[in-house]
Amino acid sequence: MRKARIIKSIGGLYELIDLDSNDVIVARPSGKLRNVKLTEDSSFLKQTTKKTKLEKTTMQISPKVGDFVSYDETDENHPIQEIFERKNELYRPDVANVDQVLLIFAAKNPTFSFMLLDQFLVLIEQAKITPVLIVTKIDLVTNEELDLLKEKLTYYNKIGYTIHYVNSKQKIGFDVLEDLFVDKVSVLAGQTGAGKSTFLNALMPNLELKTQEISKALGRGKHTTRHSELFLFGGGLVADTPGFSKLELKFYDKSDLKEFFIEFRQQNDLCRFKNKCDHIHEPGCYFKTPGVMLDSRYENYQKLYEEIKQQKEKY
Ligand SMILES: Nc1nc2c(ncn2[C@@H]2O[C@H](COP(=O)(O)OP(=O)(O)OP(=O)(O)O)[C@@H](O)[C@H]2O)c(=O)[nH]1
Numbered sequence: 001m002r003k004a005r006i007i008k009s010i011g012g013l014y015e016l017i018d019l020d021s022n023d024v025i026v027a028r029p030s031g032k033l034r035n036v037k038l039t040e041d042s043s044f045l046k047q048t049t050k051k052t053k054l055e056k057t058t059m060q061i062s063p064k065v066g067d068f069v070s071y072d073e074t075d076e077n078h079p080i081q082e083i084f085e086r087k088n089e090l091y092r093p094d095v096a097n098v099d100q101v102l103l104i105f106a107a108k109n110p111t112f113s114f115m116l117l118d119q120f121l122v123l124i125e126q127a128k129i130t131p132v133l134i135v136t137k138i139d140l141v142t143n144e145e146l147d148l149l150k151e152k153l154t155y156y157n158k159i160g161y162t163i164h165y166v167n168s169k170q171k172i173g174f175d176v177l178e179d180l181f182v183d184k185v186s187v188l189a190g191q192t193g194a195g196k197s198t199f200l201n202a203l204m205p206n207l208e209l210k211t212q213e214i215s216k217a218l219g220r221g222k223h224t225t226r227h228s229e230l231f232l233f234g235g236g237l238v239a240d241t242p243g244f245s246k247l248e249l250k251f252y253d254k255s256d257l258k259e260f261f262i263e264f265r266q267q268n269d270l271c272r273f274k275n276k277c278d279h280i281h282e283p284g285c286y287f288k289t290p291g292v293m294l295d296s297r298y299e300n301y302q303k304l305y306e307e308i309k310q311q312k313e314k315y
């Protein structure tokens with residue numbers, strides 16, 4: 001039995017990369033595949049069996065792109081035997097075990113929106129993936145405007161997010177990005193026109209991806225199915241379609257939102273109400289102290305909280 005990762009699924013067949021040899025293998029799922037062990041902390045399990053007591057459970061899932069699997073190398077069909085536990089999974093694109101979402105945001109054209117950023121971050125945190133913010137088109141703003149933007153974004157550095165600033169046209173800011181993709185599965189996200197494909201193109205000379213593959217890599221091909229694919233890129237893998245195109249926040253309870261604003265999680269002990277606090281109306285809540293949170297970030301939290309509350313009241 002050998003270990004591999006699925007990079008493509010085509011009509012019941014799978015393309016795998018063998019983890020030891022790096023060979024590309026074509027495989028079928030085997031009849032035995034039905035039983036897959038998922039452990040307690042699998043997000044998949046949590047969603048489906050929220051209220052029941054979680055035990056090591058056996059259930060049927062089908063292989064998908066990004067999955068780590070074992071396959072039988074002695075059989076010519078290379079049947080997939082087992083799918084290993086997923087650390088996370090996305091549905092659009094349909095990829096498991098994503099390491100990072102590269103959030104592509106333009107400094108200008110389209111206008112930088114902090115609300116959009118905070119919404120993206122909630123969704124990415126909810127999916128248990130690491131976001132990396134790439135601010136593109138820094139050549140389109142004045143130095144003063146860029147400094148102002150950077151100053152605000154320092155807050156996001158402070159709470160633990162990585163940010164890079166680039167001009168993809170003149171390839172400025174790319175020297176530190178050489179290892180960005182190495183050994184990772186990446187999904188790009190960002191508004192239309194934010195500069196996703198130009199960014200990948202600017203990385204291309206070092207990373208040897210052909211132009212054709214880039215347009216394919218960003219879903220410019222004729223995708224009629226929901227199939228997805230991972231491309232070798234920069235020593236790692238990149239999903240063929242951008243993620244999080246729909247920015248719909250789904251929450252059962254408004255109190256769940258605070259889990260995905262990471263500063264609440266990190267500094268929870270500083271709020272004297274601890275877990276009982278939604279950091280909204282509670283007088284004396286630490287996070288309402290001026291200067292603790294970036295103003296726009298706290299306001300966006302309040303707005304999103306209200307939105308969830310109102311959605312719920314409709315039903
Ligand atoms: N000046 C400048 N223009 C840029 C930069 N990055 C991208 N652009 C331009 O912005 C426009 C949109 O860039 P794309 O790379 O096509 O954006 P995208 O995110 O792939 O867009 P969609 O495919 O619609 O999702 C193009 O005209 C690019 O030339 C940059 O760093 N500086």
Ligand SMILES: [Zn+2]
Binds near residue numbers: 285
């Ligand atoms: Zn509080």
